[in-house]
Amino acid sequence: MIRKRAVLAAAAVVALSLTACGGASSTTATGSAAAASGGGKATVAWVDGGGAYHDAVVEQILKPWQQESGNKFVAEAGTDNAKLRAMVESNRVIWDVYNGDNTWGTDSDGQWLTPLDYSVIPQSEISDGFSSKYRVANMIYSMQLAYNTDKVKQAPAGWADFFDLKKFPGKRGVMDYSAGGIFEIALLADGVAPDKLYPLDLDRAIRKLDTIKSQLVFWQSGAQSEDLIGSGEVSMSMMYNSRAYDAKVVLKKPVDYVFDGQILAAAYLTVPKGTKNKKQAMELIAYAVSKGVNGKLSSSLPLAPSNKNSTPDPKMAKDLPTSHLSQPHAVTDDQWIAQNSKTLESRFQAWKTS
């Protein structure tokens, strides 16, 4: 039945095409339900977006937790909201902790989630605005402006320069997702105050986007954004700050980035409705966001802790989004985005194809 449902989630596309179309990257989580047999110990299945982040989570969070708690874990790369919904609806939930992006886990998604147990999870230690009924942030990242240093000699000052094709010729990379920040950067460039972004003025955003539409290149994945900016195919791109960092520092591409105008967001831990390991899932989340553990991801990635009492790795300080809060920046209003996601999506698609 699980198989059938998993196939079903992709079947809209399968029904259209006999050819492969690249879906979720892996299906390694097995047997968590079978291993759950009441008691105190279990095998807890964790799923996140993958990449370098996934490896860091396994090393810095999951392995130490297994050591300390005596529970086991299964880690899977490739979150998929559709798959989660299919699991919950068929009552065969194999994921226990779901590490979604900033648009996931607001009250609008309550029908697929279990409320978090804040008697176990230290909510008071979490930065304000980064925890709610169904979700708690485990790291803070941002969407920032990155540029290719071969193509752009003088560092751009912010999103206004991103939209200035005269001063900075060249193509621009943007995320191909209505709720990924594309409307936000247009409004910031057009002079909207960062704290007055929401509710988004979509007409104004689209007017602004139209001024550079012919130069836009839409990327579908973080890896693709690194390729576009690293090769110089685009001279500037909006990028996840961890991806911009990876292109510059790890891959040593001619890439640099600015924190001016960055849009802060967070990744969130949630527990699917119907999990067989609710207790252990809550314990794992409490562990992941705890003071001593929450800052560890910053040893290899520019991701800031959500726990106010955690200290990030000092070597990473200058690359953390939270080290640049004295400069202009915005914070995503996930609640508003979730409530307006249908409008955002239909306006986005209509604009793109017009």
Added chain:
Amino acid sequence: MNTVLGSLQGGGSRKPRLPRPAALGMWPVLAVLLVIFVWPTVVIISRSVTDPPGAGLSNFHRVLTDPTVLRFGWNTVRTALIVTAATAVIGYGYAYAIYRAGPALRVLLLFCALLPFWTSLLVRSFAWTVILRDTGIVNWLLLRVDVVDHPVGLLRTPFAVTLGMTQILLPFVILPCYTAMMRFDRDLHLAARSLGARPSAAFWLVFFPVTRVGLVAGSILVLVLSLGYYITPVLLGGPGDQPIAVLIASQVTTQLDWGLAGSMAAVVTAVVLALLALGWRLVARAFLGEEVR
């Protein structure tokens, strides 16, 4: 023409019966298809009328009246038609080259035609982006030899989508065309020539009408397949070239509106089934070499 075809296929009325043990061989395949393809398709499409509860035909109403959906639908159909025309012309010509080639060259040409079958669709589509983009091989060469002074926009255009999909789908035209040509009775050609037809007349009046069945069958397959293409137009096309599969994927994975996704899928499936129903006899004849009744 019917009599020519009839004579080629031995009267066309004989229907070989499968011996019983051989008939058993088809059941595992049918069973697997039923479980992993037919059933999920039925479930997805049934959601178009049940999600949200009591949806009735409202999802279909949205799909068929929303200008954005219609725009994406038109993108899909337009791309499919262009690709079908391109593969038909190139594929038939290529098959003819294989047909006329000597034994060694024939093997090489067939191998090259089949190569796309053995590489991943995603890899091939991505390879095109490396070739076509502003910083890619083609533009590098053009800049190098001073043909242009700034990169030509090749990627993210309808041209790139057509090129990528045509290359990937060519075998579906080449193979049935080649099969039809191999079944062509060369004596017919000699007869035409001996009765005074010039080579071009012999080709267009005798050879092409007889082998056309492969071309039509291949074209139907390409049309059907290209209506469902997703990753190639996403990687190679610009914002104005995106197919309806993109809208379906966004409804399934980010909007979680499976009713709307189901109704879009149902419309596309209906179009595909209609095309197949129209062309099925030709497809079967081209691939199996016999009449299907």
